Amino acid sequence: MPLSNPQTVGGVAASSVTHDITSGKRDIKGKVLEGMLIIALAGSLLILAILIIDLLRRSWPVWTDRPGEFLRGPLNSANAADAGVGQAIRGTIELALVVAVVAIPLGTACAVYLEEYASKSKLASFTRLNVRNLAGVPSIVYGLLGLAIFVQFFGLGRSIWAGGLALSALVLPIVVITASEALRAVPQSIREGAYGVGATRWETTSRHVLPAAGPGILTGVVLSLARAAGEAAPILLVGAATGLLRTGSQGFFEQLGAAFTALPVAIFSYARQPGEAFREVTAAASLVLLVLVLLMNGVAIWLRNRYERKW
Amino acid sequence: MAVSNVEIRSAADLQINPRRKRVDRFVKYFFIASAVTTFAVTIAIIATLVVDAIQFLQGLNDTEEGLGALFSIGWFPRRGIFDIGTLVVGTFIVTGIAMLVAIPLGLGASVYLAEYARPKVRKTVKPILEILAGVPSVVLGYFAIAYINPNIIAKLFSGANAAFTLAAAGIGVGILTIPIIASVAEDALSSVPLALREASYGLGANRWQSTFKVVFPAAISGIIAALILGVSRAVGETMVVAIAAGATGGGLFSTDPLQPGQTMTAAMAALGFGSDQVAGDNNAFQSLYFIGLLLFFMTLFLNFVSDRLVNRLREEY
Numbered sequence: 079m080p081l082s083n084p085q086t087v088g089g090v091a092a093s094s095v096t097h098d099i100t101s102g103k104r105d106i107k108g109k110v111l112e113g114m115l116i117i118a119l120a121g122s123l124l125i126l127a128i129l130i131i132d133l134l135r136r137s138w139p140v141w142t143d144r145p146g147e148f149l150r151g152p153l154n155s156a157n158a159a160d161a162g163v164g165q166a167i168r169g170t171i172e173l174a175l176v177v178a179v180v181a182i183p184l185g186t187a188c189a190v191y192l193e194e195y196a197s198k199s200k201l202a203s204f205t206r207l208n209v210r211n212l213a214g215v216p217s218i219v220y221g222l223l224g225l226a227i228f229v230q231f232f233g234l235g236r237s238i239w240a241g242g243l244a245l246s247a248l249v250l251p252i253v254v255i256t257a258s259e260a261l262r263a264v265p266q267s268i269r270e271g272a273y274g275v276g277a278t279r280w281e282t283t284s285r286h287v288l289p290a291a292g293p294g295i296l297t298g299v300v301l302s303l304a305r306a307a308g309e310a311a312p313i314l315l316v317g318a319a320t321g322l323l324r325t326g327s328q329g330f331f332e333q334l335g336a337a338f339t340a341l342p343v344a345i346f347s348y349a350r351q352p353g354e355a356f357r358e359v360t361a362a363a364s365l366v367l368l369v370l371v372l373l374m375n376g377v378a379i380w381l382r383n384r385y386e387r388k389w
Numbered sequence: 390m391a392v393s394n395v396e397i398r399s400a401a402d403l404q405i406n407p408r409r410k411r412v413d414r415f416v417k418y419f420f421i422a423s424a425v426t427t428f429a430v431t432i433a434i435i436a437t438l439v440v441d442a443i444q445f446l447q448g449l450n451d452t453e454e455g456l457g458a459l460f461s462i463g464w465f466p467r468r469g470i471f472d473i474g475t476l477v478v479g480t481f482i483v484t485g486i487a488m489l490v491a492i493p494l495g496l497g498a499s500v501y502l503a504e505y506a507r508p509k510v511r512k513t514v515k516p517i518l519e520i521l522a523g524v525p526s527v528v529l530g531y532f533a534i535a536y537i538n539p540n541i542i543a544k545l546f547s548g549a550n551a552a553f554t555l556a557a558a559g560i561g562v563g564i565l566t567i568p569i570i571a572s573v574a575e576d577a578l579s580s581v582p583l584a585l586r587e588a589s590y591g592l593g594a595n596r597w598q599s600t601f602k603v604v605f606p607a608a609i610s611g612i613i614a615a616l617i618l619g620v621s622r623a624v625g626e627t628m629v630v631a632i633a634a635g636a637t638g639g640g641l642f643s644t645d646p647l648q649p650g651q652t653m654t655a656a657m658a659a660l661g662f663g664s665d666q667v668a669g670d671n672n673a674f675q676s677l678y679f680i681g682l683l684l685f686f687m688t689l690f691l692n693f694v695s696d697r698l699v700n701r702l703r704e705e706y
Contacts, residue, residue, distance in 0.1 A: 118497020216625025
């Protein structure tokens, strides 16, 4: 026959022990510290909330008055009523395409070399050091690279090609680092299985390791495209248009070699103009860029969570 | 029971099809080539910066004022006055203000997430911090000039410039640095082994004692690495400063954060964009590469130190 409910007895015992250890004093210092930490975290999140609310509130007139004209409109830093982001959105998409074509295969191939072909060689460890350093180079320096090498040395002019190549150099280390991590997460047994049935290294890599690492690599790809879409400094130096931009009805490939602008550059040139009308336009353009970039980041996070495998 | 019905008659049967072998070798060279491309990028960056910076210095040496123009009264590139000190001090002011914002918020958030937060809270809050990390710097430039300066700086300090201040730019840069510091510091705290915390609790320490007297000191090299990385990002950040610090044409040497000012990156953006860059052989334009070289070495040094500290932490545990 149970004399008492063990849970109640346990609870009473625990609280009396706690009381004896702490001599009945409450840990005020601990509570204050914890409160400060919560304030730090909440403050960081609050900034994001204020930013988004401010963008929405201030860009509201643009969305109610002329949403279609704004989204299709040309770059115009002289007249806020005509200013839009149509050319800028197009430029950003074209830049992202160049980055996707150049940086992603190159970065992934570099990661495959580092992880699958030469993980312990001198060249590999030197490459790793080099990539880590490249990842820390400020983005505006990539603008100087683009200007001197792609615009002037290779004679590409102030075009999407030059801007896209500068952005490719900028995101290359990100692609290499994230793809390396994805490849490293693939268990050794998959490689050993493939080698065991006689596959060559390339067959092992292309048919087993790369597909297994696919989602991880894709996450890195989307993140680096988002980074490229949000960067202004490199393409500003490469020579993206900030004032007015005349684009005729060129074909797609002609446009890659012509003068261009992009969303972050449009925001930069609108933000420099005085007056409330331009503030509204800047906020609206910022919101478009923010939605675009966050959507891409969201896709990357979703991909990571959805396909993350524990081996 | 037969394992396989393939009959191996000679060693030649075990050999690989030569075509497969050729493909394998060819592909390997392709991969090596792509790894070498990353060196090409580094070499191109250094070569560009060094060659053009030397050209700038030579051009400057040929002018009346000579290299003394690097240490004159301010930064007016169009008038041949290139006081690097003006820019470096501006960069330090912006970085300092950025760290005043980012260190308490970023470190506090990382300690809370790593040591205090329940797993559920951590799972929801971390992606939100990642969103903050994804906000493009131009958007924060807009935020600094349209919200921070009029609503915070101008209201707190009556003498502040109404349109552009270094302080507003610094706060904007700081907001960009919060997630970087938070994520690197959180990694450092999480890599401290659980045994240390358990030992601390076992000796009767409570949570804040374990956190600040055991875990924090154990992770200190990673936390310092996080701070240095944050400084490096703040030094190299361009767009917030280019928009909100009021970099137009040039400026006198100034240490007042409540007034417009020049930083290295803002001066580069001002020199480099739009129609101003038409004259490619102009000495003012070449100065861009000289600042770029300085910036490159500053961030390279900071990143190198940070990298070493992170590796030390990794070796310890």
